[in-house]
Amino acid sequence: MTSNTEKFGKTPHQSSLWTRAxxxxxxxxxxTTTQPxxxxxxxxxxxxVFIWDTMPLRDLDGNVTSVDGWSVIFTLTAxxxxxxxxxxxxxxxxxxxxDWNDRHGRAKMYYWFSRTGKDWKLGxxxxxxxxxxxxxxxxxxxxxxxxxxxxxxxxxxxxxxxTIVKVRGRVVTTEHGVSMVGFExxxxxxxxxxxxxxxxxxxxxxxxxxxxxxxxxxxxxLYMLFEGNxxxxxxxxxxxxxxxGDVPPGYENVGNSRFQTACVGIAVARDADGDDWEMxxxxxxxxxxxxxxxxxxxxFQDGKYYxxxxxxxxxxxxxxxxxxxxYGFVADSLFGPYVPLNGSGLVLGNPSSQPFxxxxxxVMPNGLVTSFIDSVPTDATGTQIRxxxxxxxxxxxxxxxxxxxxVAEYDYGYIPPxxxxxxx
Ligand code: FRU
Numbered sequence: 001m002t003s004n005t006e007k008f009g010k011t012p013h014q015s016s017l018w019t020r021a022x023x024x025x026x027x028x029x030x031x032t033t034t035q036p037x038x039x040x041x042x043x044x045x046x047x048x049v050f051i052w053d054t055m056p057l058r059d060l061d062g063n064v065t066s067v068d069g070w071s072v073i074f075t076l077t078a079x080x081x082x083x084x085x086x087x088x089x090x091x092x093x094x095x096x097x098x099d100w101n102d103r104h105g106r107a108k109m110y111y112w113f114s115r116t117g118k119d120w121k122l123g124x125x126x127x128x129x130x131x132x133x134x135x136x137x138x139x140x141x142x143x144x145x146x147x148x149x150x151x152x153x154x155x156x157x158x159x160x161x162x163t164i165v166k167v168r169g170r171v172v173t174t175e176h177g178v179s180m181v182g183f184e185x186x187x188x189x190x191x192x193x194x195x196x197x198x199x200x201x202x203x204x205x206x207x208x209x210x211x212x213x214x215x216x217x218x219x220x221x222l223y224m225l226f227e228g229n230x231x232x233x234x235x236x237x238x239x240x241x242x243x244x245g246d247v248p249p250g251y252e253n254v255g256n257s258r259f260q261t262a263c264v265g266i267a268v269a270r271d272a273d274g275d276d277w278e279m280x281x282x283x284x285x286x287x288x289x290x291x292x293x294x295x296x297x298x299x300f301q302d303g304k305y306y307x308x309x310x311x312x313x314x315x316x317x318x319x320x321x322x323x324x325x326x327y328g329f330v331a332d333s334l335f336g337p338y339v340p341l342n343g344s345g346l347v348l349g350n351p352s353s354q355p356f357x358x359x360x361x362x363v364m365p366n367g368l369v370t371s372f373i374d375s376v377p378t379d380a381t382g383t384q385i386r387x388x389x390x391x392x393x394x395x396x397x398x399x400x401x402x403x404x405x406x407v408a409e410y411d412y413g414y415i416p417p418x419x420x421x422x423x424x
Contacts, residue, residue: 019245050389255318323349
């Protein structure tokens with residue numbers, strides 16, 4: 001393992017490694033780490049919009065928070081185009097698959113509210129058209145700051161570039177619903193630096209996004225997790241002994257795995273408000289293992305740091321594989337060392353019979369895991385699919401030491417509050 005003290009001078013920690021040997025332990029379809037089958041007759045939240053990444057309103061400690069009895073979620077959202085000639089195929093049918101696959105390019109932040117923690121009602125867009133500086137409003141985190149209802153929305157402003165930004169507004173409630181006001185001035189926070197985190201110039205497939213701010217339960221300081229790739233020109237990374245780990249004979253060949261360079265980034269705030277940030281070396285790297293560790297987030301439990309991140313089958317490196325789903329790592333202190341949960345890192349993956357049924361899992365401190373439905377097969381061969389773009393059934397999970405267990409399944413999009421704030 002290269003020490004970050006050698007690499008970066010004064011920095012405090014060395015990145016933990018998710019190794020190829022760890023990933024060799026991944027077992028798809030282990031019932032304790034597999035999401036129950038999602039039925040193809042799922043209900044959709046809306047016929048007007050697709051939703052995917054779901055971001056529950058929460059406080060800086062990670063608790064999912066309702067306001068005046070209203071639960072609030074933010075979602076990445078894009079219009080559905082059932083009548084747009086651009087999405088009508090040669091047989092005159094709506095090509096929903098293409099519409100869905102194009103959604104990232106027009107992603108916008110919307111919010112929804114509910115009295116029951118499910119049955120979400122559409123609130124609308126968080127920012128008016130023209131407020132966000134780039135074409136795409138990608139994932140992040142809405143933080144309820146206080147009982148005045150102030151909300152800091154951290155998110156990623158993408159295309160051109162990828163900048164971690166925040167915008168402040170306020171949540172307002174009535175008997176009838178919830179609205180978001182303000183959210184008019186977007187403040188850029190930071191971008192990849194090319195020294196710790198890969199830039200677009202180093203790799204046009206770079207990832208730098210998905211801010212998740214939090215207060216460290218131990219030192220009380222404000223930090224932020226995000227998704228990145230390890231800095232360096234594409235193809236220049238080394239998959240050495242440390243990245244390979246303790247593999248059996250015959251598993252030393254790493255193929256082209258140097259192209260997979262995901263990491264979980266961390267930054268520390270220099271001020272109490274989180275307007276001024278300093279990037280630190282990655283908490284976790286997956287060089288030679290996987291190219292994406294998206295939407296990293298924590299659950300703080302039993303004095304430990306449970307770090308979760310979502311990843312895909314298609315982003316695994318040569319010679320290793322695993323299902324789409326959420327992976328996890330645990331440490332006794334914020335800067336690690338982190339150990340993969342369940343030996344491999346796999347916490348909740350899709351069943352191999354429905355490999356794309358859900359994605360973008362978010363583990364809440366109460367052990368509930370929300371995700372969205374991507375596509376579910378409608379015939380035995382898996383050639384016919386139904387596109388989701390809606391909330392998946394919530395899964396209940398137990399976290400015990402270095403292991404996790406699927407223990408329950410709840411309703412679609414069930415995201416109950418852990419605490420309620422009465423607004424002044
Ligand atoms: C996860 C994700 C995020 C990104 C967004 C883009 O599903 O890839 O990492 O912010 O979706 O649509």
